[in-house]
Amino acid sequence: AALKGGLRFQVSAALKEGHVTPTELCQRCLSLIKSTKFLNAYITVAEETALKQAEESEKRYRRGQPLGVLDGIPIAVKDNFNTAGIETTCASNMLKGYISPYNATVVQKLLDQGAVLLGKTNLDEFAMGSGSTDGVFGPVRNPWSYSRQYKEKSVPKSCSEDEESNWVITGGSSGGSAAAVSSFTCFAALGSDTGGSTRNPAAHCGVVGLKPTYGLISRHGLIPLVNSMDVPGILTRCVDDAAVVLGSLAGHDPKDSTTIQDNFKPFELPNLTDVSKLSIGIPKEYHAPGLSSEILALWSKAADLFKNAGAKVVEVSLPHTRYSIVCYHVLCTAEVASNMARFDGLEYGHRSDMNKSTESMYAATRREGFNEVVRGRILSGNYFLLKQNYENYFIKAQKVRRLIANDFMKVFGSGVDILLTPTTLSDALPYREFIKEDNRTRSAQDDILTQAANMAGLPAINVPTGLSERGLPVGLQFIGRSFQEKQLLTVAKWFEKQVKFPMIQLEVKRHYHGAFQHQKSAFFS
Amino acid sequence: QKATVEVLDHLEHLALVDFRDAEGVERLQKAIQFADQLHEVNTDGVEPMDSVLEDRCLYLREDDVTEGNCTNELLKNAREKVEEYFVAPPGNIPLPKLEERETFLQGS
Numbered sequence: 068a069a070l071k072g073g074l075r076f077q078v079s080a081a082l083k084e085g086h087v088t089p090t091e092l093c094q095r096c097l098s099l100i101k102s103t104k105f106l107n108a109y110i111t112v113a114e115e116t117a118l119k120q121a122e123e124s125e126k127r128y129r130r131g132q133p134l135g136v137l138d139g140i141p142i143a144v145k146d147n148f149n150t151a152g153i154e155t156t157c158a159s160n161m162l163k164g165y166i167s168p169y170n171a172t173v174v175q176k177l178l179d180q181g182a183v184l185l186g187k188t189n190l191d192e193f194a195m196g197s198g199s200t201d202g203v204f205g206p207v208r209n210p211w212s213y214s215r216q217y218k219e220k221s222v223p224k225s226c227s228e229d230e231e232s233n234w235v236i237t238g239g240s241s242g243g244s245a246a247a248v249s250s251f252t253c254f255a256a257l258g259s260d261t262g263g264s265t266r267n268p269a270a271h272c273g274v275v276g277l278k279p280t281y282g283l284i285s286r287h288g289l290i291p292l293v294n295s296m297d298v299p300g301i302l303t304r305c306v307d308d309a310a311v312v313l314g315s316l317a318g319h320d321p322k323d324s325t326t327i328q329d330n331f332k333p334f335e336l337p338n339l340t341d342v343s344k345l346s347i348g349i350p351k352e353y354h355a356p357g358l359s360s361e362i363l364a365l366w367s368k369a370a371d372l373f374k375n376a377g378a379k380v381v382e383v384s385l386p387h388t389r390y391s392i393v394c395y396h397v398l399c400t401a402e403v404a405s406n407m408a409r410f411d412g413l414e415y416g417h418r419s420d421m422n423k424s425t426e427s428m429y430a431a432t433r434r435e436g437f438n439e440v441v442r443g444r445i446l447s448g449n450y451f452l453l454k455q456n457y458e459n460y461f462i463k464a465q466k467v468r469r470l471i472a473n474d475f476m477k478v479f480g481s482g483v484d485i486l487l488t489p490t491t492l493s494d495a496l497p498y499r500e501f502i503k504e505d506n507r508t509r510s511a512q513d514d515i516l517t518q519a520a521n522m523a524g525l526p527a528i529n530v531p532t533g534l535s536e537r538g539l540p541v542g543l544q545f546i547g548r549s550f551q552e553k554q555l556l557t558v559a560k561w562f563e564k565q566v567k568f569p570m571i572q573l574e575v576k577r578h579y580h581g582a583f584q585h586q587k588s589a590f591f592s
Numbered sequence: 593q594k595a596t597v598e599v600l601d602h603l604e605h606l607a608l609v610d611f612r613d614a615e616g617v618e619r620l621q622k623a624i625q626f627a628d629q630l631h632e633v634n635t636d637g638v639e640p641m642d643s644v645l646e647d648r649c650l651y652l653r654e655d656d657v658t659e660g661n662c663t664n665e666l667l668k669n670a671r672e673k674v675e676e677y678f679v680a681p682p683g684n685i686p687l688p689k690l691e692e693r694e695t696f697l698q699g700s
Contacts, residue, residue: 415669424685465640524644
């Protein structure tokens with residue numbers, strides 16, 4: 068039971084009281100990673116270093132001196148964060164074999180708290196995508212594809228069709244991290260969020276996905292996509308755990324000058340009982356074209372939940388919502404064009420054998436190292452940054468960005484505390500459906516509800532809310548005011564308590580002496 | 593708006609990344625079309641926003657050396673090196689012109 072429980076109240080307590088040791092916990096997680104290998108959630112499993120960290124943690128517990136709540140807790144990190152001594156690939160050929168010489172600040176902070184780093188999780192190449200399907204190590208499979216809940220609802224088209232072709236995506240780009248948390252192989256995972264990359268897979272995998280306010284958590288060591296929008300994201304199984312992880316990560320970092328200098332005080336979430344003083348805003352533009360009727364109904368039910376509990380629930384308007392995805396498209400590709408320029412083969416990463424000239428070596432290296440999604444965004448970004456286009460596209464998009472941010476300011480200024488919106492347009496698509504459209508189209512469709520929060524730098528969180536008719540998770544999103552994570556998480560925690568999202572009933576095939584054997588793992592009973 | 597072959601060639605030079613095939617070119621054309629929707633928005637009198645933290649002062653630390661001396665660490669990741677240098681092929685040689693280099697755009 069400890070394995071499935073929350074950090075603060077179950078696992079930590081179990082470790083403190085000696086019901087389970089850090090090494091036992093670590094070994095169980097490592098074993099689970101092995102038996103769920105087919106999910107392809109992990110790119111690198113750092114077994115040796117993890118066990119060493121667990122041993123150190125155990126020594127501390129025996130002395131009665133754990134470093135904190137996170138001591139001995141197995142965690143996973145998205146493979147676009149630098150981890151010293153451990154390969155960091157960004158799921159790209161460009162960085163295959165790249166061993167970081169340093170830890171990203173957020174990784175260092177977790178390790179300083181005694182967390183046990185199990186490994187690096189899979190993603191879309193360079194975090195570009197909304198499916199976690201476009202990395203060089205292959206797509207990540209949503210653990211819910213193998214849940215009893217999904218299997219019960221799926222109608223095979225023919226007797227021969229099995230779960231091999233029916234599996235659904237995790238969403239992205241932090242799909243590996245979401246799958247890792249969802250399948251119990253770790254207690255918390257780091258993702259990144261530039262347009263929704265933490266909240267989207269969180270919604271599809273039925274876990275909590277927090278995007279903090281821009282400037283709250285250090286980006287030092289997070290391989291950048293869009294410097295003005297990227298944030299490290301937090302994925303956990305419950306809101307309380309997200310607060311714990313946030314508490315260990317937030318705060319000014321001298322190595323990242325875009326982190327604010329205000330003093331950050333970690334907080335415990337109160338158990339909210341009275342929501343009558345709360346004002347919840349329902350932005351009408353988030354009833355976007357393509358929103359499934361199921362999610363619309365769930366969203367409506369959630370609004371009623373708050374209303375019936377005494378909160379003030381009002382319809383609000385964020386008029387520039389429909390332009391935010393276009394705006395994002397221009398600003399993102401422009402910043403990507405700049406950020407990807409560092410990959411030239413000289414100092415790190417892949418280097419082509421071509422050596423006629425510097426330029427031709429760079430060109431060949433990038434030709435060989437980047438997939439078509441990355442190349443596409445670099446070329447688009449460079450187009451928008453051309454002298455003849457700069458004013459009409461890049462500057463124009465920056466102006467629209469201000470209008471989008473202002474929309475939020477107006478609404479929060481009118482007395483609304485929190486916005487309630489859907490996170491995704493539908494539940495997770497089967498992989499074979501998802502790949503029918505290209506990456507850019509999918510990203511444009513899937514980011515629509517999440518990326519305005521990145522545009523305005525606001526904190527936002529996905530809370531798993533219910534199961535769809537296909538037995539798959541659906542989440543709802545709360546967006547809060549800048550740096551008001553405590554209020555945001557308090558409301559999210561209240562909501563989480565009301566909806567009582569069901570636990571995944573994972574059924575894992577076990578290879579046993581070469582023969583397949585359906586066996587419900589003892590872990591999941 | 594559609595990008596001409598001259599512009600596409602120029603982009604390959606600037607980005608040092610190739611279009612690879614017709615799909616790559618089509619991808620850009622679609623991206624431009626998509627971005628053109630921005631022009632529907634009235635932005636008269638609106639200042640561009642480059643950071644959501646524009647109202648705050650960027651942190652500047654003291655100009656003191658606090659870390660470094662990690663030459664060996666950093667050189668480990670480079671493929672071609674000599675002593676403490678990264679080795680690059682000869683510079684100041686521009687990428688061959690469209691007609692002379694191997695690119696999908698040739699003959700467009």
